[in-house]
Amino acid sequence: MSGEPLDTDVLVLGGGLMGTTAAFFLRRDHGRSVTLLERELVGRQASGTNFGNVRRQGRALAQMPLANRALAVWGRVKELLGEDLEFAPYGHLRVCYTEKQGAVLEQYARDVKPLGLDLELFSAQQLRRRWGIFSPEVVAGTFSPNDGHANPRLAGPAFARAARRAGANIVEHAEVLKVERDGGGFVAHTADGRRFRAQQLLVACGAWSNRMAEQFGEAVPMEVRGPQMGVTEPLPYAIRPAIGVSSPTDHEIMYFRQISRGNVVFGGGLRGTADADTIRAYVKPDNVLRQLRELRRLVPAFAHVQLIRVWSGIEGYTGDRQPVMGPSARVPGLHYAFGFSGEGFAISPGVGETMAELIATGRTSTPIDSFSMARFAPELTRLAT
Numbered sequence: 001m002s003g004e005p006l007d008t009d010v011l012v013l014g015g016g017l018m019g020t021t022a023a024f025f026l027r028r029d030h031g032r033s034v035t036l037l038e039r040e041l042v043g044r045q046a047s048g049t050n051f052g053n054v055r056r057q058g059r060a061l062a063q064m065p066l067a068n069r070a071l072a073v074w075g076r077v078k079e080l081l082g083e084d085l086e087f088a089p090y091g092h093l094r095v096c097y098t099e100k101q102g103a104v105l106e107q108y109a110r111d112v113k114p115l116g117l118d119l120e121l122f123s124a125q126q127l128r129r130r131w132g133i134f135s136p137e138v139v140a141g142t143f144s145p146n147d148g149h150a151n152p153r154l155a156g157p158a159f160a161r162a163a164r165r166a167g168a169n170i171v172e173h174a175e176v177l178k179v180e181r182d183g184g185g186f187v188a189h190t191a192d193g194r195r196f197r198a199q200q201l202l203v204a205c206g207a208w209s210n211r212m213a214e215q216f217g218e219a220v221p222m223e224v225r226g227p228q229m230g231v232t233e234p235l236p237y238a239i240r241p242a243i244g245v246s247s248p249t250d251h252e253i254m255y256f257r258q259i260s261r262g263n264v265v266f267g268g269g270l271r272g273t274a275d276a277d278t279i280r281a282y283v284k285p286d287n288v289l290r291q292l293r294e295l296r297r298l299v300p301a302f303a304h305v306q307l308i309r310v311w312s313g314i315e316g317y318t319g320d321r322q323p324v325m326g327p328s329a330r331v332p333g334l335h336y337a338f339g340f341s342g343e344g345f346a347i348s349p350g351v352g353e354t355m356a357e358l359i360a361t362g363r364t365s366t367p368i369d370s371f372s373m374a375r376f377a378p379e380l381t382r383l384a385t
Contacts, residue, residue, distance in 0.1 A: 006196050008035040008169065010359055011188055013176055013212060014204035015042035017345065018337040020159035020170075021352020022202055022359075027166040029353075030360035034168040035196050036160070037188060039175040043156020046206050047345065049281075049313025050227060051255060051267045052152045053242055054346045055092040056117050057144040058108075060322065062370045063347065064115040069366055070350030071146065077349065081162040085150045086259070090240035092147035095127065095138045095298075101246055102140035109142050119144055133239065133299045149242045149257045152345055159352075171196075179215060185333065200333045200359055207276050207316030209324070209338035213373070216331050220376050221319035222339060226274035226281030226312035227267055230288060233306040234262030244268070245298060254294040264305065266295055271342075274314045281312035317341040322371055325351065326358065329374035335359055336373055 010026055012019045015038025026032045036042075054074050056067040073080070074087050096102050109119040120143040127134055127141050164170045175191040185199040203212045210222045237260060244255035245268070256266035269291050274281040288310055296303045318324065318339035328334035337355050344351070350366070358364040 008198045009033040010200045011198035012036040012202045016047035017156050017348035019204035022355045023168045024159050024163040025353045025356035027168045036170050037174040038172045042160040046313050046315045047156040050152050050345045052149045055147045057092050065366050066347045066350045068116050070347040073349035083158045085154045087150040089148035091145045093143045093241045093243045094246045095141035096246045097137050105142045202335045204337045207314045223317050224274045224276045225271035228287045229267045230310040232264040237262050281314050283310045283312050315342045325368045325371040
């Protein structure tokens with residue numbers, strides 16, 4: 001295909017939740033013309049295959065302003081999109097197996113309180129009295145009553161539809177091979193010969209973002225992993241909050257939530273292998289068996305529950321496990337939002353709203369300097385504004 005490239009204010013590369021939320025808010029709140037390019041279908045990769053936690057608890061302290069902003073969006077998401085993402089604000093509970101880890105939870109509760117997150121502390125006896133499901137190994141917990149969970153399979157497509165209704169151009173099956181500088185802007189070339197031009201560019205391609213960043217001389221140390229997820233048969237609906245185990249031992253980490261239809265969705269423990277080149281992620285049977293053992297260890301009543309499906313996805317992890325957000329350290333007009341290291345779903349609406357604000361106005365009310373691309377190349381002088 002040939003001809004003049006399609007012009008727009010902002011090009012967004014990637015149709016996951018970071019890209020679709022940014023496109024939605026750029027169009028709705030700032031009136032910018034937006035074209036989003038997605039190689040496959042929106043919401044198909046990590047944004048649609050994760051656990052669905054909408055939690056602030058357990059996050060790095062630097063992410064708390066983003067998490068607070070995201071929760072505010074989750075609370076009005078049905079009003080914003082006109083669709084139900086099955087957001088259930090029933091709380092998030094973290095429990096542990098040792099007194100030492102209980103002290104870690106208590107310290108975290110003290111640390112996050114000034115940042116706007118009030119956690120309730122529970123002893124083993126209080127946990128059993130409140131929820132009545134845990135094994136005697138559970139010794140303590142912290143509860144965040146305003147967190148919750150949502151359906152990741154619905155979220156990305158819903159934000160994309162809302163962005164399209166607001167006037168954004170959402171283009172699926174548009175694999176971007178390269179992006180070139182064009183005067184003060186950018187031109188994206190797709191595999192089928194189309195060209196898209198914009199003054200500003202947002203790279204939000206998840207585990208593939210580093211390939212785009214490298215085209216602009218900004219390589220980020222990243223590895224690709226596959227979460228190990230599963231869902232059980234329907235059980236009587238009884239557990240409202242999302243529940244997770246806090247542990248310094250990876251294989252003990254387990255989290256689950258029960259949806260209104262009764263099924264228990266779970267994940268945690270060791271990640272599986274994934275291949276960004278072939279776009280394949282793999283479920284390891286030994287990991288699934290380990291997860292089921294840990295699930296029974298946590299809640300003995302799950303001893304005989306039947307597993308009906310397992311799955312994985314492709315997630316990108318940065319070297320320091322913190323995201324890359326904000327302007328390029330080298331190229332004016334270029335912005336990034338990737339590398340959320342398996343924890344992006346919950347904060348995605350806050351990320352999209354923040355990036356839209358930054359791209360449209362040159363500044364943001366949410367502090368994101370610690371996530372700057374420049375931290376991977378401190379010798380570079382920041383040129384972007």
